[in-house]
Amino acid sequence: MYGATVDPVEQVNEDEKLREFEARIGRGEKIEPGDWMPEEYRRQLIRMISQHAHSEIVGMLPEGAWITRAPSLRRKMILLAKVQDEAGHGQYLYHAAETLGASREEMLEALLAGRAKYSSIFNYPTLNWTDVGVIGYLVDFAAILNQTMLARCSYGPYSRAMVRICAEENFHKKQGQDIVIQMARGTPRQKAMVQDAINRWWWPTLMMFGPNDSDSPNTPILMRWGIKTRTNDQLRQAFVNQVVPELHDLGLSVPDPDLSFDETSGDWQFGEIDWDEFWRVVKGQGPCNKERMEARRSAHTDGAWVREALAAYAARQR
């Protein structure tokens, strides 16, 4: 395509198609499967959507660990429902990627072979019950900010999946916030527990928004094609501005000595993120990367007989 043998007529056609495509994005139209799209648009979307799907699936593990240890039947039912939702969200997203020509087999294989990325936040351990509250309150709220933006994205199937997901994520955030409020109003030991969870999850949550804009090479093209409408740093700031005053109202703090309110901008300014840690965890050196991948692989292997039985039954019906 970029060689010296490009047919000039073909090239003019491609330029024309790209102009028309960008005009559609400019008019706020959704692109649907079957419509012409640049290969790079397809590639970026498959990358983002499959990573997003993997994150939902791996995201079941840290909280799933607390289902058997939930402190009441009600909390257990809520947590079960939430983890079920994550499984469903993974399915919505794999479907959206499939509309771009990615196959379920390829995506799963990439995850299980360790080639695919997923959100680094799930490579941290859940050490006490309040982690479930803090994950719902902080991690799911961070996800909601990102997903509310993506619900307006230019690709129809991704946008529709996000609309469904956002509605359900609100339940996730509120059940988490409910736990945090309850613990913050509890005994000194309970309050210390929730503060400990916030101390451990605060920085990994800020990392969820991704590298600073200056280190995010994909951002300009994603914004040009209406996939993203806000940058990583803009979303991160919106998160901090909303959450910090709420935590202060609850008598809780965030583990950042540089945190201060800037009167002129109205922003809570925060300290530098440990990007070395961020890249270490992305590259597989986080506290739980190995454990998470092993859990996914054994789930897949242990389920092989079910897939075989289903296929055998379906073959006999024909």
Next chain:
Amino acid sequence: MNDTQLPRFQVFLQEQEGQPHQDVGSVHASDAEMALQNARDVFVRRPECTSLWVVPAEAIYSRTAEELAKEGGEKKEAGGEGAENPGLSGETEIYCVFSKAKSAGTQTLVGEVQATSPAEALGEGIARFAGGKAPFAWWVFPARLITRSQPQDIESMFLPALDKPFRLSTDFHTQTAMREIRDRKP
């Protein structure tokens, strides 16, 4: 690790009686019966469904407005996605016609037509249902290929979600609690 993830079925959901079925996404399953069960687990975790349909994904004949404009005048026979429709009889049968009327909308059932092929069904659907608007995309498939939930399935498949109000964000009064906490502060 190269085992199959099974065939794909498109899922259509009716939120309330009297409303049209709408596309919600797809599931993978070994057969239509399992697909319906999976669709229930994936798409109906909350009480907002009275009927579900599943249709083999490869049976759906799909055209966007852009594709139709490109094909315009070419008088093409059935081609592209849906062309290898399994069990296509060539005889007249009922097709379901879906269209996406709004840019940010979703594929919604607009009616049924009689036709001998998906391409003919689409032409007929456009003539009858496009109206003054110009939908952004169309789907057609033979009604015969739908596997649907039955009225007697409602109790076991959809109603249990009603007993789980904790799945809804409205079940948590966090805003009220935060307001109380702020008001009590000096």
